[in-house]
Amino acid sequence: MDRQGKIINPSEDPQLSKETVLNFYQKMTLLNTMDRILYESQRQGRISFYMTNYGEEGTHIGSAAALESNDLVFGQYREAGVLMYRGFPLDLFMAQCYANADDLGKGRQMPVHYGCKDLHFVTISSPLATQIPQAAGAAYALKRENMNRAVICYFGEGAASEGDAHAGFNFSATLECPLIFFCRNNGYAISTPTNEQYRGDGIAARGPGYGMLSIRVDGNDVFAVYNATKEARRRAVAENQPFLIEAMTYRIGHHSTSDDSSAYRSVDEVNYWDKQDHPISRLRHYMTARGWWSEDDERSWRKQSRKTVMEAFERAERRLKPNPELLFTDVYQEMVPRLAKQRESLFRHIQQYKEHYPLDLYEK
């Protein structure tokens, strides 16, 4: 697709059904709506932290749609759309951000560190690129399992500078793993632009150095992302080798709620991408050109999605936090004596000093 949503090369049109394309659009916009509400909620002190996905929705939805539902996903932290596409409910996104008693992760991590075993999305951790060699190992194990499952591993162009990236790329190639490396090259690693991150030809050019087939795609063209991921997945599983996809996109939002990007880039630059090359707009042009989406559809969808997000938000906010005994579990699979003693001593302490602890906010 070009920036007006017109197919450039008809032989590359994936010719997805109206239902599929509408789903792409709705997932991208629902993500955008959730992002705006949760970002705002952090500014109001209601959640502690948030990271938006503005501008990168196409990379999430396009790639997620090209995978099988049981392919294993290793992410970095800016791939919430992949989870959304797979059907992770708003209530659970919110539960994780609010660290309430419904959080699958039991309230232990900062917001946006999602994970879901049922949807095959490995829990996010903050350290960068640590997931890359892990993805290689997982792919190797899945190869031996022989169930035609693939692994996809997402990371940014900044994380690709870490030593772990080198390890993961090299291992996956030498050990012949069915793995898709998906690099979101969004222009910035917090304040660091790409010309300070690398001097070579981006991340895609590194692939051949490892013996890995690589492709660079327009990350804001959801169909291009879909096509590349689909083909990479097919061959990764058929041939047991890794593929590297570098999706060129732009981080429209700040790095996180702890960042003010006007300190290092111009508002004009950001507005350019927001107005001229946005994955959501481009797909919308494609849809309206086919008569698949009207102004009325847009209005009522926006209203409906905002309503469902707000309802989930309000539910999550009212929910209690998890029982403090969950502070002590899952360190090991089994409880160890020393930790059990520490748990007992905390509970004895809280009994005696209960007015100094926010017990009302937590489940009993």
Added chain:
Amino acid sequence: MIIAMAAAARLFIRGAHSTLAISGVGTGRQNSLLKLSAGCSSRLKAQRHAAHFTFQPDPPTTEYGDTQKMNLFQSITSALDNTLASDPTAVIFGEDVAFGGVFRCTVGLRDKYGKDRVFNTPLCEQGIVGFGIGAAAAGATAIAEIQFADYIFPAFDQIVNEAAKYRYRSGNLFDCGNLTIRAPWGCVGHGSLYHSQSPEAFFAHCPGIKVVIPRSPLQAKGLLLSCIADNNPCLFFEPKILYRAAVEQVPVDSYTIPLSQAEVLQEGSDLTLVAWGTQIHVMKEVANMAQEKLGVSCEVIDLRTILPWDTETVCKSVVKTGRLLISHEAPVTGGFAAEISSTVQEECFLNLEAPIARVCGYDTPFPHIFEPFYIPDKWKCFDAIKRMINY
């Protein structure tokens, strides 16, 4: 006002006063999407509980010349500014330092001293430290920044196997004493597993490096300048919760505070309290509580340098008081309190009136929503004092 967050938690939001709202596609800037429903407001106020400490500045001093009001990150900037001004070989590097750093510690330095002296590196901690070791070995004053102490581990090999051993293994032919590594450290209210860690214990186990942790802006500037001047590779951990919350009068010019010297902050006769960094402010409050509620007189010691640590000051105090309580946020097992406890019982065994107490984090990763229960707060420390006095 809905934003009822404690100052301590607020600090984590860089540019908190910016009103720039990037709203994504289509609708442009909107009025607030969120209105607080009536029922939620009281719950929310309770959610934003106060920080677990109150920063207590030291009395102002003219010992080092004219002073200026500075918070912790400004005192760091001042130390770096003094260094770049006086030492032409000095360079500062790490992730995002060029625009001022995620905690504003390097604001203005690139413009003032040039892009060859204050520069971003690629995103790679092992590279940052390795690069720093090499620069230092080749004669430059290398000041490396690791963005959070939680992310220092890719550099562990370079620090432990290289930096710490450079001088020893070469028979003193080579050294990287010109290297200083700075990193934000410790709990911040909502940092969770990877923005709250206090990893000093890992490095305390490594002869050849120095590990330093300041409690305040005044201490930070003097200790950092000492680390930079010191001819051994130094790790300087900066309590991030104090970056904005700690404000005091700090000398504008260069000055140093000696390394490996603990400081007795207040004298007492019944019990010695040892801590470092943020926890010092908890201990000062605990000492007051012990005096008021129990009539117990506590001596408070800021260790300041973790490695090599000042055993003499601590032991001298325990000989006097007979009781020792050590407190740190890091998990208790193998935490640095264990080393202090072991040494003190060797040196002061017959002086001890009670077992040495350690009030520390639990043996778990640092949790997000359970932080209020996890940290060694003043009530846990106070309770430990009660038990020690009654032993």
